[in-house]
Amino acid sequence: MPAVEATTPTLRKTALHSTHRQMGAKMVDFNGWEMPVEYPSAGGIIAEHMAVRTAVGIFDVSHMGDIRLAGPDALAAVQHISMNDASRLAVNQAQYSALLYPQGTFVDDVIIHRLAEHDYLLVINAGTREKDFDWVQENTRQFDCGVENLSDDFTQIAIQGRKAARLLQKLTDADLSGLRFYWVTYGTLCGLRNILIARTGYTGEDGFEIYIPSDELVSARVWQEILEAGAEFGVVPCGLGSRNTLRLEARLPLYGHEISDTINVWEAGLDRFCRMDKPEFIGQSALALAQASGTKRTLAGLEMIERGIARDGYKVLDGVGRELGYVTSGSYAPFFKKNIALAYVAPEFSALGNILWVEIRGRGVQARVVTTPFYKRPRTV
Amino acid sequence: MSYPTDFKYTKEHEWIKGDGKVATIGITHYAQDSLGDIVFVELPKTGTQITKGKTFGSVESVKAVSDLYAPASGVVTDVNAELANSPEKVNKDPHGSWMIKINLQDPNELNSLLSAADYEKFINEETAH
Structure with a gap:
C-alpha cells in the first residue's frame, strides 16, 4: 500500500465544499477541484x-462549467461550434452534443440547453472549462451573439435515480411529471424562485440537474433539504467514485478517456449525436474524409472472464500477446458484480463474443467483447 | 479502530503477527479505509518465496489498485482462500482477515517494524498534512 495522496490547498472548491467535509466525505483532486470521491x-x-440504481442519490456537480450564448445569431453560433443539430431544439429542450476541433476530434462533450428563442446554455466539463470558453469565444466572433462564462454562478446538484422525480417534486412547484428526459423547466425550489431544472444526468438513470445560485449558505441549505426530503426514499449523498462507475455501466463517455483531442467522433461511436447533414460545423469536413477512409479503431465493451480488473490505460492484447489497443475506462461494476471496461481496438477485433486479453501487471487476463451500454435502465410506462 | 499491540506494522500499511517461525500478514484498518470498497485481492500461491520490502500481491478497490509489500521474507505456507470470493471481509475486519501465512526466514526481521503505538503516530501524521 503506497501512501495516500494528500490534497493541496491550491485546489478549487465548490460552494458545497464545507458541507462535504462536515458530512465526512473523502475528498480527492479531480481535474484541479477538491471534490468528494465517496x-x-x-x-x-x-x-x-x-442507491442510484435502485432508489435515488445526489451529487454535487458544481465543478461543471456553463457557457451562455445569447443574441440574434445564437443559433448560427451554436450550429457552427457543435456537432449535433441545435436547430431541432424547441425552447426548453436539451441535447447531447460536442465541440470539435477542425480534425473532427473533441474539444469537449456538452449538453446544449435552449433556454429561449435566441439563448443557449452549454454545460461543459470541469477539466476543460477555460479551454472550452476560449474555444467558444474564439470561434463565434463572426456572429452577433454574446458569450458569457457562467461557470462560477451556479451550484449544480444532480438528483439521480428512479425515485428522483418523487423526491424533487416535494421541493418544487414545477410540474415534473410533465417534464420529459432532456427537457428543462423552471420553478420555485426550496423557496428559491425561477430555478432551472433539467431532466438530465450522467448515471444511466432518470434524474434531474438543478442550477441554484452558488452562494455557500443557500447551497448548503438546499443540499440539506434534498437529503431530508429524500430520507423516505432512501436518498444518499454520492461522490465522483460512484458517478464514474454509474456512467461507465451506462457507457457514457468521459473526457480524457473515451473522448479526447486525438479521438474522433466515429471512433467514439457517437455517430447519432453528429449531424453530418446539417449545413456546416467545425470538424465536419475532416469527419467526412474519416468516414470515407474507414475507422481504424472502435470503442468496444469488455467483460473480464478471468479474475482481474482492467484499469484505464492497460493494454489490450491478442492470444499471442500482440498489442491491439488500450483500455479507456475499467472498473468493478457494482450493479453486475463483474469487472467491465471500455477499450479502443481495431474494428476487426470488436465483434461481440470475441475473446481478448487485457495486460494486468504483466499478465494477459481473458476478456470477452460484450454489447454496450452494459446497463440500460428499465423503461417504465 | 484500535491496532493490536501483538502485531507489527509497515509504513505501507501491512500488519504482521509473528508466532515463532510462522507469521500471519494482512492490511491495516487505515489501509482498508483509505482504499474504500475492496473488490479483488490477488495473493501468491503456497510455496512462493516473498522478500521483505518487495510486492507479494495486490488489493483492488472500486477506485484503485494497490500493491502489497512483504513486511518480512519467507515462504508462503497458507493463503486465505475466503478472500477470493469475499474480498469485502478485509473492509469489515481488516485485522482479522489475514491474507497469507509465511515461514519466516529470519524472525528478527520483525524487530525493525513499527509497533502499534508507532504506527498510530505515523498514520496520524500522514492524515494531518
Missing part, C-alpha cells in the same frame, strides 16, 4: 452506486 457515511462507492 461518502463513508453513505456506505461508500458501491452503496452509493446501488
Whole structure:
C-alpha cells in the first residue's frame, strides 16, 4: 500500500465544499477541484452506486462549467461550434452534443440547453472549462451573439435515480411529471424562485440537474433539504467514485478517456449525436474524409472472464500477446458484480463474443467483447 | 479502530503477527479505509518465496489498485482462500482477515517494524498534512 495522496490547498472548491467535509466525505483532486470521491457515511462507492440504481442519490456537480450564448445569431453560433443539430431544439429542450476541433476530434462533450428563442446554455466539463470558453469565444466572433462564462454562478446538484422525480417534486412547484428526459423547466425550489431544472444526468438513470445560485449558505441549505426530503426514499449523498462507475455501466463517455483531442467522433461511436447533414460545423469536413477512409479503431465493451480488473490505460492484447489497443475506462461494476471496461481496438477485433486479453501487471487476463451500454435502465410506462 | 499491540506494522500499511517461525500478514484498518470498497485481492500461491520490502500481491478497490509489500521474507505456507470470493471481509475486519501465512526466514526481521503505538503516530501524521 503506497501512501495516500494528500490534497493541496491550491485546489478549487465548490460552494458545497464545507458541507462535504462536515458530512465526512473523502475528498480527492479531480481535474484541479477538491471534490468528494465517496461518502463513508453513505456506505461508500458501491452503496452509493446501488442507491442510484435502485432508489435515488445526489451529487454535487458544481465543478461543471456553463457557457451562455445569447443574441440574434445564437443559433448560427451554436450550429457552427457543435456537432449535433441545435436547430431541432424547441425552447426548453436539451441535447447531447460536442465541440470539435477542425480534425473532427473533441474539444469537449456538452449538453446544449435552449433556454429561449435566441439563448443557449452549454454545460461543459470541469477539466476543460477555460479551454472550452476560449474555444467558444474564439470561434463565434463572426456572429452577433454574446458569450458569457457562467461557470462560477451556479451550484449544480444532480438528483439521480428512479425515485428522483418523487423526491424533487416535494421541493418544487414545477410540474415534473410533465417534464420529459432532456427537457428543462423552471420553478420555485426550496423557496428559491425561477430555478432551472433539467431532466438530465450522467448515471444511466432518470434524474434531474438543478442550477441554484452558488452562494455557500443557500447551497448548503438546499443540499440539506434534498437529503431530508429524500430520507423516505432512501436518498444518499454520492461522490465522483460512484458517478464514474454509474456512467461507465451506462457507457457514457468521459473526457480524457473515451473522448479526447486525438479521438474522433466515429471512433467514439457517437455517430447519432453528429449531424453530418446539417449545413456546416467545425470538424465536419475532416469527419467526412474519416468516414470515407474507414475507422481504424472502435470503442468496444469488455467483460473480464478471468479474475482481474482492467484499469484505464492497460493494454489490450491478442492470444499471442500482440498489442491491439488500450483500455479507456475499467472498473468493478457494482450493479453486475463483474469487472467491465471500455477499450479502443481495431474494428476487426470488436465483434461481440470475441475473446481478448487485457495486460494486468504483466499478465494477459481473458476478456470477452460484450454489447454496450452494459446497463440500460428499465423503461417504465 | 484500535491496532493490536501483538502485531507489527509497515509504513505501507501491512500488519504482521509473528508466532515463532510462522507469521500471519494482512492490511491495516487505515489501509482498508483509505482504499474504500475492496473488490479483488490477488495473493501468491503456497510455496512462493516473498522478500521483505518487495510486492507479494495486490488489493483492488472500486477506485484503485494497490500493491502489497512483504513486511518480512519467507515462504508462503497458507493463503486465505475466503478472500477470493469475499474480498469485502478485509473492509469489515481488516485485522482479522489475514491474507497469507509465511515461514519466516529470519524472525528478527520483525524487530525493525513499527509497533502499534508507532504506527498510530505515523498514520496520524500522514492524515494531518
